[in-house]
Amino acid sequence: MIIPLAHRANQTQEYYFSVKLAEVRRLQAAGHDVINMGIGNPDLMPSPNTLDALTTSARQPSAHGYQPYKGTPALRQGIARFYNHTYGVTLDAETEILPLIGSKEGITHLSLTFLNDGDGVLVPELGYPAYRAVSQMVGARVLEYPLLEHDGWQPDWNAMTDLLAESPASNPTRIIWLNYPHMPTGAPATRALFERAVRFAHDHRVLLCHDNPYSLILNKKPPISLLSVDGANEVAVELNSLSKSHNMAGWRIGWMAGAKAYVDAVLTIKSNVDSGQFRPLMDAAAEALTNPDDWHHDRNAIYQDRLEAVHAFLDTLGCTYATDQEGLFIWAKLPNSVESAETLVDDLLYKQHVFIAPGFIFGPKGNRYIRISLCMPKERIWEAVNRLKLAN
Numbered sequence: 001m002i003i004p005l006a007h008r009a010n011q012t013q014e015y016y017f018s019v020k021l022a023e024v025r026r027l028q029a030a031g032h033d034v035i036n037m038g039i040g041n042p043d044l045m046p047s048p049n050t051l052d053a054l055t056t057s058a059r060q061p062s063a064h065g066y067q068p069y070k071g072t073p074a075l076r077q078g079i080a081r082f083y084n085h086t087y088g089v090t091l092d093a094e095t096e097i098l099p100l101i102g103s104k105e106g107i108t109h110l111s112l113t114f115l116n117d118g119d120g121v122l123v124p125e126l127g128y129p130a131y132r133a134v135s136q137m138v139g140a141r142v143l144e145y146p147l148l149e150h151d152g153w154q155p156d157w158n159a160m161t162d163l164l165a166e167s168p169a170s171n172p173t174r175i176i177w178l179n180y181p182h183m184p185t186g187a188p189a190t191r192a193l194f195e196r197a198v199r200f201a202h203d204h205r206v207l208l209c210h211d212n213p214y215s216l217i218l219n220k221k222p223p224i225s226l227l228s229v230d231g232a233n234e235v236a237v238e239l240n241s242l243s244k245s246h247n248m249a250g251w252r253i254g255w256m257a258g259a260k261a262y263v264d265a266v267l268t269i270k271s272n273v274d275s276g277q278f279r280p281l282m283d284a285a286a287e288a289l290t291n292p293d294d295w296h297h298d299r300n301a302i303y304q305d306r307l308e309a310v311h312a313f314l315d316t317l318g319c320t321y322a323t324d325q326e327g328l329f330i331w332a333k334l335p336n337s338v339e340s341a342e343t344l345v346d347d348l349l350y351k352q353h354v355f356i357a358p359g360f361i362f363g364p365k366g367n368r369y370i371r372i373s374l375c376m377p378k379e380r381i382w383e384a385v386n387r388l389k390l391a392n
């Protein structure tokens with residue numbers, strides 16, 4: 001290529017899964033039966049009424065044109081009702097909800113809206129890689145706040161305050177990313193944690209961006225939204241998504257919820273980047289949001305059933321893990337006998353044709369960990385266990 005890349009393209013690496021899944025597809029094309037337990041891509045179906053709504057809507061002549069930049073009123077009202085029913089949070093459907101093309105997109109839009117070149121952004125290490133990658137792309141200064149096993153993967157708020165003190169007055173820290181139930185460690189959300197986070201955001205005048213896609217997956221207690229905490233409205237926004245909770249990852253339906261001023265500011269940026277979503281997707285998403293509690297319960301029963309096989313897989317590897325994790329994954333520590341997560345993951349992929357995620361893709365503190373997804377039928381996970389046992 002004779003045209004030089006922009007600095008941001010040179011400093012950004014292709015997403016790990018984008019590279020590794022191409023490798024998985026190459027092995028599959030060569031005839032290998034790869035069991036993919038790496039990625040959180042639900043294999044279960046959306047509810048039947050969701051699919052009916054999609055096809056009914058697609059047959060409407062009015063469904064195929066541009067749609068409102070801030071989504072249809074029906075979708076926003078559906079999200080508002082879902083927030084009320086699920087979390088006891090009242091949102092104004094007209095002003096406090098912004099549908100997104102998946103919540104991942106919201107990370108970029110929030111960053112573009114609130115971060116100037118050189119501003120600080122607090123990012124969890126360990127955490128979802130997009131927080132860091134996008135912060136760097138927009139020229140922000142990444143301040144990693146460590147999450148450690150012996151702290152139950154909870155932030156150390158005093159250490160966080162010290163990190164803020166390093167920021168020059170001209171480039172303060174403006175955003176803190178938070179995500180509980182936490183990916184990849186499965187640490188649950190608690191009201192005490194959210195209250196502490198909101199106090200921190202008020203004390204330091206940073207925007208608390210909470211990413212909440214896993215609240216309904218294997219949750220042991222009623223799900224919580226950060227927006228249910230007193231005072232959150234002034235300093236916090238929440239991203240949420242149908243990808244995991246409604247088995248709709250490929251549909252790319254997420255949203256941001258928060259005070260009107262935050263929603264308006266993000267919409268100003270976003271309306272210059274994309275032009276809304278396909279109407280049938282929004283109509284069907286509104287329908288999905290009416291799935292009864294039993295539907296969620298049944299989905300969780302399937303994941304719960306798969307856990308036994310995942311635990312057997314980890315036991316065979318000699319890993320240790322917490323049994324109270326929430327979300328779509330199990331996070332496990334490698335035994336000392338394993339040299340590194342990278343060699344283990346590659347050995348499993350190329351010898352046993354089983355793909356799992358190495359912990360280091362979520363930050364260096366994940367070096368001695370692996371993450372197993374529950375998005376595989378239990379028979380396939382048991383098949384992976386058998387392959388391991390045969391190889392031992």
Ligand SMILES: Cc1ncc(COP(=O)(O)O)c(C=O)c1O
Nearest residue numbers: 102103104128183211241243254
């Ligand atoms: C913590 C976290 N946030 C956001 C996302 C992205 O979700 P979406 O499909 O809504 O973009 C993921 C997906 O894996 C995730 O794990």
